[in-house]
Amino acid sequence: MVVPRYVASVDPREAPAHEVDAVVIGAGIAGLYAALKLAAWGKVAVLYKGAPEDSNTFAAQGGIAAAVGLDDSPDLHAQDTLAAGAGLNEPEAVRTLVEEAPSVIRDLIEQGASFDRSDGEYALTREAAHSRRRILHSGGDATGKGIASALLRQVGRHPNITLWEQTMVVDLLTVGGRCVGAVAVQEDGRETVWHVFVGAATILATGGAGQLFARTTNPAGATGDGIALAYRAGAEVRDLEFVQFHPTAYAGEGAPAFLLSEALRGEGAVLRNRDGHRFLENHPQRELAPRDVVARAIAKELNQGEESRVYLDMTHRPAEWLRDRFPNIYDFLLGQGVDMARHWIPVAPAAHYMMGGVVTDLDGRTTIPGLFAVGETASTGVQGANRLASNSLIEGAVFARRAAERARQEGFRRRRSLSLKGPEVADEGFPSSVRSLPDPRVPGAIESFRRELQRLMMKEVGVFRSGDSIARALSGLGRWLPSLVYPVRNRAEAEWVNLLTTAFLVVEAAQLRKESRGAHYRHDFPETNDTEWRAHLVFSRDRGAYIREVDR
Numbered sequence: 001m002v003v004p005r006y007v008a009s010v011d012p013r014e015a016p017a018h019e020v021d022a023v024v025i026g027a028g029i030a031g032l033y034a035a036l037k038l039a040a041w042g043k044v045a046v047l048y049k050g051a052p053e054d055s056n057t058f059a060a061q062g063g064i065a066a067a068v069g070l071d072d073s074p075d076l077h078a079q080d081t082l083a084a085g086a087g088l089n090e091p092e093a094v095r096t097l098v099e100e101a102p103s104v105i106r107d108l109i110e111q112g113a114s115f116d117r118s119d120g121e122y123a124l125t126r127e128a129a130h131s132r133r134r135i136l137h138s139g140g141d142a143t144g145k146g147i148a149s150a151l152l153r154q155v156g157r158h159p160n161i162t163l164w165e166q167t168m169v170v171d172l173l174t175v176g177g178r179c180v181g182a183v184a185v186q187e188d189g190r191e192t193v194w195h196v197f198v199g200a201a202t203i204l205a206t207g208g209a210g211q212l213f214a215r216t217t218n219p220a221g222a223t224g225d226g227i228a229l230a231y232r233a234g235a236e237v238r239d240l241e242f243v244q245f246h247p248t249a250y251a252g253e254g255a256p257a258f259l260l261s262e263a264l265r266g267e268g269a270v271l272r273n274r275d276g277h278r279f280l281e282n283h284p285q286r287e288l289a290p291r292d293v294v295a296r297a298i299a300k301e302l303n304q305g306e307e308s309r310v311y312l313d314m315t316h317r318p319a320e321w322l323r324d325r326f327p328n329i330y331d332f333l334l335g336q337g338v339d340m341a342r343h344w345i346p347v348a349p350a351a352h353y354m355m356g357g358v359v360t361d362l363d364g365r366t367t368i369p370g371l372f373a374v375g376e377t378a379s380t381g382v383q384g385a386n387r388l389a390s391n392s393l394i395e396g397a398v399f400a401r402r403a404a405e406r407a408r409q410e411g412f413r414r415r416r417s418l419s420l421k422g423p424e425v426a427d428e429g430f431p432s433s434v435r436s437l438p439d440p441r442v443p444g445a446i447e448s449f450r451r452e453l454q455r456l457m458m459k460e461v462g463v464f465r466s467g468d469s470i471a472r473a474l475s476g477l478g479r480w481l482p483s484l485v486y487p488v489r490n491r492a493e494a495e496w497v498n499l500l501t502t503a504f505l506v507v508e509a510a511q512l513r514k515e516s517r518g519a520h521y522r523h524d525f526p527e528t529n530d531t532e533w534r535a536h537l538v539f540s541r542d543r544g545a546y547i548r549e550v551d552r
């Protein structure tokens with residue numbers, strides 16, 4: 001795939017420039033927590049696309065994992081994380097996560113986050129593939145909102161932090177191979193203004209890529225921007241074939257794919273097919289098997305025919321208990337006409353979490369000096385081929401703190417002067433005959449491209465994949481490649497470029513990995529092949545695709 005290096009339709013030397021110590025891109029848990037830590041040492045600009053609520057963090061329900069229970073330990077947390085990750089986790093990254101998680105939880109509490117208690121102790125719940133109750137939660141099933149609101153309060157009142165709402169980063173700026181900041185477009189519904197942000201450290205914290213698929217639990221802004229931005233700038237990205245499909249998103253007619261947290265199954269909900277048969281009864285972990293296993297079991301049931309349905313049955317609990325423990329889910333379902341205390345809930349898998357991302361070391365450093373990546377957009381090596389439930393909020397926080405500390409050590413105060421040598425839009429020659437199509441600037445074109453891409457990805461590279469379906473996806477995406485030559489004028493166009501770029505990387509990775517592992521399942525290669533494939537698939541703009549062994 002050939003992508004232009006820069007896509008913004010602006011010369012960065014002509015846009016107003018803002019000089020800070022750190023440019024943080026994203027206002028989810030990773031961006032906000034990094035900003036707070038960085039602000040202890042210097043000026044920080046936090047840029048985010050929509051409102052603060054438009055993040056995966058705000059949507060997070062179930063909880064945040066840390067070995068804080070009396071019967072728990074970081075070792076057990078590591079074991080569970082490694083087991084779910086199917087041989088692709090980086091052990092050092094996992095160790096860092098589990099050892100630092102309890103202290104990050106204490107720090108989040110100091111920052112104002114509060115977690116639910118029962119009998120004076122923190123109420124710990126259990127989720128799929130966790131061997132202990134180790135999930136802290138907030139507001140019942142509103143954990144992400146609870147944590148993000150606390151961080152936003154701190155960030156909002158910090159004199160060293162400036163928040164830039166409705167401000168989308170369109171390009172990362174590099175000079176001499178070093179990242180020096182970002183070009184962003186700010187849209188407030190009336191006008192579109194371009195800005196340049198320059199900083200000694202640039203922190204990518206842009207979240208996930210669920211919008212690649214027609215059914216997703218992610219908000220509209222989860223368009224894989226961090227992966228596409230970093231890839232265009234020359235950074236390594238990896239493990240992109242591993243997209244986690246959450247098994248139980250609401251599947252009511254015409255309704256959004258609202259997440260029905262795993263914590264429901266942790267509290268005893270069971271899965272039934274249309275005939276009431278509990279089809280996971282014979283699996284050793286039953287409904288609490290790893291997410292990929294449960295998602296495939298559900299997808300298989302649903303593939304039986306037009307009339308097939310799968311339901312989550314939580315009717316063993318009374319309404320009062322459900323309203324108290326899962327207030328958001330309870331209210332959402334009631335709004336859909338489903339009383340979960342009495343009715344089974346229709347569910348189907350939905351794209352939920354991107355295991356892969358921008359390659360980082362244990363301090364969030366990418367392969368481009370000056371550029372850090374944290375949170376869901378990063379690939380620290382923690383998640384392997386399949387994320388353990390509730391391990392992503394904590395990953396975002398643990399590595400954001402480390403990245404902030406590293407940025408400081410690397411001469412954070414040494415601001416770089418703005419000497420941008422007019423980045424050239426590297427239009428690397430599409431044949432002139434196709435240059436005029438497909439044009440994303442035609443009214444309505446972007447919306448329809450986006451919908452078609454999502455349907456294509458869902459159908460051909462969703463829960464199940466095969467060589468044939470992957471080939472269809474590649475040829476479908478290929479039709480849109482020429483659209484990448486048009487300079488980007490606004491958020492919608494920039495998101496389209498990022499979706500297409502990330503989709504290509506996901507599909508190319510799925511094609512190359514000729515085995516099944518974790519969330520990547522191929523009908524034509526149903527077995528895991530450790531001899532050849534216990535390795536990361538890495539992509540970079542300059543070097544193409546290559547394989548790198550997992551550290552053992």
Ligand SMILES: Cc1cc2nc3c(=O)[nH]c(=O)nc-3n(C[C@H](O)[C@H](O)[C@H](O)COP(=O)(O)OP(=O)(O)OC[C@H]3O[C@@H](n4cnc5c(N)ncnc54)[C@H](O)[C@@H]3O)c2cc1C
Nearest residue numbers: 026027028030049056057062063169207375376390392393
């Ligand atoms: C419904 C749901 C439930 C979940 N439940 C849990 C759970 O219980 N426990 C758990 O651990 N995980 C859960 N997850 C996963 C978890 O919420 C996310 O992985 C995590 O919150 C990601 O945090 P983040 O800071 O990396 O990104 P996000 O929280 O997604 O934030 C991304 C930020 O980047 C901004 N952004 C994106 N692109 C750009 C750009 N180009 N320019 C400027 N800004 C940009 C966005 O506007 C946003 O502010 C859940 C996810 C979903 C969707």
